[in-house]
Amino acid sequence: MLKSRGLRPIQVILILVALSAVSITLFMTVGAKGSWGFVLPFRGTKILSMVLVGYAIAVSTVLFQTVSHNRILTPSIMGFDALYILIQTGLIFLIGSGGVAMLDPCLLFACQVVLMIVFSGILYRWLFSGSSRSLHLLILVGIVFGVLFRSLSGFMQRVIDPNEFVVLQDRLFASFNNVDTSLLAVSAAAVLATSLVGWRFMHTYDVLALGRETSINLGVNHTRTVTIVLVLVAVLVSVSTALVGPVTFFGLLVASLAYQIAGSHKHALVLPVATLLAIVCLVGGQFVLERIFAFDTALSIVIDFVGGIVFLALLIRGNTR
Amino acid sequence: MIEICNVSKTLGDTIAVRGVSLQIPRKGVTSIIGPNGAGKSTLLSMVSRLLPMTAGTVTVDGLDVTSAPSDLLAKRLSILRQDNRISSRLTVRDLVEFGRYPYSKGRLTPEDREKAAAAIGFLDLEDLTERFLDELSGGQCQRAYVAMVLCQDTDYVLFDEPLNNFDMKHAVNMMKLLRRAADDLGKTVVLVLHDLNFASCYSDYIVAMRDGDVAHQGTPDEIMRREIIRSVYDMDVEIQDVRGRKITFYYT
Amino acid sequence: MKRLLLALFVVMILALVSLLIGAGDLSLASLLSSWPGENAMQVLLVSRIPRTVAIVLSGTGMAVAGMIMQMLTQNRFVEPSTAGTVESASLGLLVVTLVAPGVPPLVKMLVASAFALAGTALFLRILRLIPLRSALTVPLVGIMLGGIVSAVTTFFAYRFDLLQSLNAWTTGDFSGVLRGRYELLWVAFGLTVLAYLAADRLTLAGMGRDVATNLGLRYRSVVSLGLVIVSMVTAAVVATVGMMPFLGLIVPNVVSMMMGDNMRRSLPWIALLGAGLVLTCDIVGRVIYAPYEIPIGTVMGVVGSALFLALLLKGRERLA
The missing domain is CATH 3.40.50.300 (P-loop containing nucleotide triphosphate hydrolases)
Structure with a gap:
């Protein structure tokens, strides 16, 4: 087990920074054939999207866990990314696939993000506002919502055009081996904007984590902050899902590890640790699988496998505060 | 013995x-x-x-x-443990009749039904026979379980x-009932x-x-x-x- | 009894409707008239009847399997797709397709059953490890276990280019059902009948180990019997038509609300309601976007998860 009692926080972060730098360098250079002028930009965009995804997933998961006061809920377990895909499919369903092809992808993405904020806001505010919801009920409801969203998307995809839906699916729904780089710039902008907003509330996260009653008692405007955090989470999940598609357990994996390694509950520390861990896992994992084992799309499968086991272990140890 | x-x-x-x-x-x-x-x-x-x-x-x-x-x-000895929580939705009659399982293996004879009815009467449950266990109070539930065990009719x-x-009254009734079962x-x-x-x-x-x-x-x-x-x-x-x-x- | 006959009648009407709709022209008139009759009869015998029979058998089987699971775990939210059973069965199918592609379907099904049995047993084992489990942890563990198993399956399917077949097992679809390709489901039907014969034992097992033992039931052997039935039914259904999510969860819960859990009484209802629900979903899937058809797995995914959510959120006061 990773324990860093002896290390000071800054050392932990420095080590992780070094590790990410190493994995990025390895990913950029090893096995490169042909001119650097081609390889560097090609791999660079891949790296950039992975860094963005890692950042988005890590931050959204940690914040979501803070808001929901537990360490086992994550946006993807609660069906956020399935909701994004549903919205995406729903838009195509309404506009028609021909219309989508003509639309500017950035505009489309913006529409999806706005819809995502509205719907996730309504849905999850409603779920979390209940007085005594048991945690397990919430997770189960989230998972089933995920199934519902996925089935609904599948349903609409069939109705859009049963013959071409596979082609459509390939074009519209990204995965780790098929990163949708056309959205990179707008994604980066979205992430930057949310980070700026999120940064302003940095000091309240630690208080928020103490629970609703305590934080109200300490003078935090709980309802408003939770709403803002949910909006941030919605944007970040949209970004990561648009770039690489849904990754159910990655957030859980990174967040649990981050709390272990950081050995602290301060968000100023946990957030960067989680982000760096996410980058190391994604870039390093992709590098190892792709360059060493030559398994090019296995990363999300491996993540689901390991993440599922972590989740079960958390349940078995009763760590579901 | x-x-x-x-x-x-x-x-x-x-x-x-x-x-x-x-x-x-x-x-x-x-x-x-x-x-x-x-x-x-x-x-x-x-x-x-x-x-x-x-x-x-x-x-x-x-x-x-x-x-x-x-x-x-199961035909000689029966037990009722504390904290019986059955999650199935069964009626009181179903539950008591299952007390006859050792004899009938699920195919109830008229005699089985008689014994079940007697046990239900013994515990004053006639009004509740068609109610589901999860709709009963703790004491009513306990009485249904006792009826089931008595219906099993073991030495x-x-x-x-x-x-x-049980409240005071039901506790005393229960003890009297057990005394009667023995005597x-x-x-x-x-x-x-x-x-x-x-x-x-x-x-x-x-x-x-x-x-x-x-x-x-x-x-x-x-x-x-x-x-x-x-x-x-x-x-x-x-x-x-x-x-x-x-x-x-x-x-x- | 009267109500049961009425329900049977409704299911038979649904089955008739299911026989009469579809891509090829097939009406009662064309069946009865002489000259295109042969062709229509052919469609009926080779495709329509097998399809409708497959729907009825798999709907019945999965609903009953769900009920048995709920009795054995004493938990209302467990069914083959929330206990790792389905995912293990697909893993078994994948393994047998990789190792011995030529074996007859029955052997494939048996291998899948063995995997399903192992997966479900593992699920029960993990449950015992969890201290102070709430009613809702149980399906959660099952879904997670299913996720882990299916990650393994996807990995190998990807490595060996079998994602296409994997997809067929994971989403239920009756459009491929033809004469000669659905007969395994009769095995599932036989097991459903077996479950009815053992209904009293299974109900007793559902009352918990202590009560069952006190009444002279050999608890372990009944649990084993139940697990074998569930695994084989699941494997047969997954192998022939694929998965229908939450079917085995919705139907027993609805029946339980109507008439309780004495399986001797409720099992016929569960069977009928299961068949009726799948028939309805299949008809919807075929009609809504004719001439194309939406696979039953997708329709059931929408209907099943919506109903499951309703059950969860409606019953939450009781569960909390």
């Missing part, structure tokens, strides 16, 4: 029951008393083959409970704290009880357990004594004869 011979039970590092030997005679009411954690429930579970024993043997009318066929034993009936969930129907009733006065008033025989072993046994008159109760519970009580019964006072 139930013969318990050198029975022990270890759960992890702790010894719950250590080498108990005990004979429970046929007919009559036997109460087992003792402080929390004395091993009463564990002993009862082992006697009724619900819990395997670490060492020792238990025979019921000569049948070894660990080796005798389970369905044969030996074991109850682990049968008075749980009129010739059953052997074994109870784990926490209320010493109930044990004193309704039993023929009392077994006092402490630290996984039998500390004392005897008739109520022999057991309901100040020094014996003190040695079992580490607590001073006052015992008085009230209308020919030994009653303990420990409330103040």
Whole structure:
């Protein structure tokens, strides 16, 4: 087990920074054939999207866990990314696939993000506002919502055009081996904007984590902050899902590890640790699988496998505060 | 007769029951008393083959409970444990009729139905027969379980704290009912009880357990004594004869 | 009894409707008239009847399997797709397709059953490890276990280019059902009948180990019997038509609310309602976007998860 009692926080972060730098360098250079002028930009965009995804997933998961006061809920377990895909499919369903092809992808993405904020806001505010919801009920409801969203998307995809839906699916729904780089710039902008907003509330996260009653008692405007955090989470999940598609357990994996390694509950520390861990896992994992084992799309499968086991272990140890 | 011979039970590092030997005679009411954690429930579970024993043997009318066929034993001995929580949605009638399972294996004969109806009547449940268990109060539920066990119609009936969930009136009714089962129907009733006065008033025989072993046994008159109760519970009580019964006072 | 006959009648009407709709022209008139009759009869015998029979058998089987699971775990939210059973069965199918592609379907099904059995047993084992489990942890563990198993399956399917077949097992689809390709489901039907014969034992097992033992039931052997039935039914259904999510969860819960859990009484209802629900979903899937058809797995995914959510959120006061 990773324990860093002896290390000071800054050392932990420095080590992780070094590790990410190493994995990025390895990913950029090893096995490169042909001119650097081609390889560097090609791999660079891949790296950039992975860094963005890692950042988005890590931050959204940690914040979501803070808001929901537990360490086992994550946006993807609660069906956020399935909701994004549903919205995406729903838009195509309404506009028609021909219309989508003509639309500017950035505009489309913006529409999806706005819809995502509205719907996730309504849905999850409603779920979390209940007085005594048991945690397990919430997770189960989230998972089933995920199934519902996925089935609904599948349903609409069939109705859009049963013959071409596979082609459509390939074009519209990204995965780790098929990163949708056309959205990179707008994604980066979205992430930057949310980070700026999120940064302003940095000091309240630690208080928020103490629970609703305590934080109200300490003078935090709980309802408003939770709403803002949910909006941030919605944007970040949209970004990561648009770039690489849904990754159910990655957030859980990174967040649990981050709390272990950081050995602290301060968000100023946990957030960067989680982000760096996410980058190391994604870039390093992709590098190892792709360059060493030559398994090019296995990363999300491996993540689901390991993440599922972590989740079960958390349940078995009763760590579901 | 139930013969318990050198029975022990270890759960992890702790010894719950250590080498108990005990004979429970046929007919009559036997109460087992003792402080929390004395091993009463564990002993009862082992006697009724619900819990395997670490060492020792238990025979019921000569049948070894660990080796005798389970369905044969189910016609000789029945047990009602505490905290019965059945998650299935069953009606009271369903539940009581399942008490006939050892005989009918699910194909109820008219005689089975009669016995079930009698047990339902015995416990005053006629108005509730078609209600589901999850719609009943704790006391009503407990009565339904007792009816089921009585419907099983075995010579030996074991109850682990049968008075749980009962108010005063139902508790007294229950004890009277068990007394009647012993006197009129010739059953052997074994109870784990926490209320010493109930044990004193309704039993023929009392077994006092402490630290996984039998500390004392005897008739109520022999057991309901100040020094014996003190040695079992580490607590001073006052015992008085009230209308020919030994009653303990420990409330103040 | 009267109500049961009425329900049977409704299911038979649904089955008739299911026989009459579809891509090829098939009406009662064309069946009865002489000259295109042969062709229509052919469609009926080769495709329509097998399809409708497959729907009825798999709907019945999965609903009953769900009920048995709920009895064995004493938990209302468990069914083959929330206990790792389905995912293990697909893993078994994948393994047998990789190792011995040529074996007959029955052997494939048996291998899948063995995997399903192992997966479900593992699920029960993990449950015992969890201290103080609430009613809702149980399906959660099952879904997670299913996720882990299916990650393994996807990995190998990807490595060996079998994602296409994997997809067929994971989403239910009756459009491929033809004469000669659905007969395994009769095995599932036989097991459903077996479950009815053992209904009393299974109900007793559902009352918990202690109560069952007290009544002279050999608890372990009944649990084993139940697990074998569930695994084989699941494997047969997954192998022939694929998965229908939450079917085995919705139907027993609805029936339980109506008439309780005495399986001797409720099992016929569960069977009928299961068949009726799948028939309805299949008809919807075929009609809504004719001439194309939406696979039953997708329709059931929408209907099943929506109903499951309703059950969860409606019953939450009781569960909390």
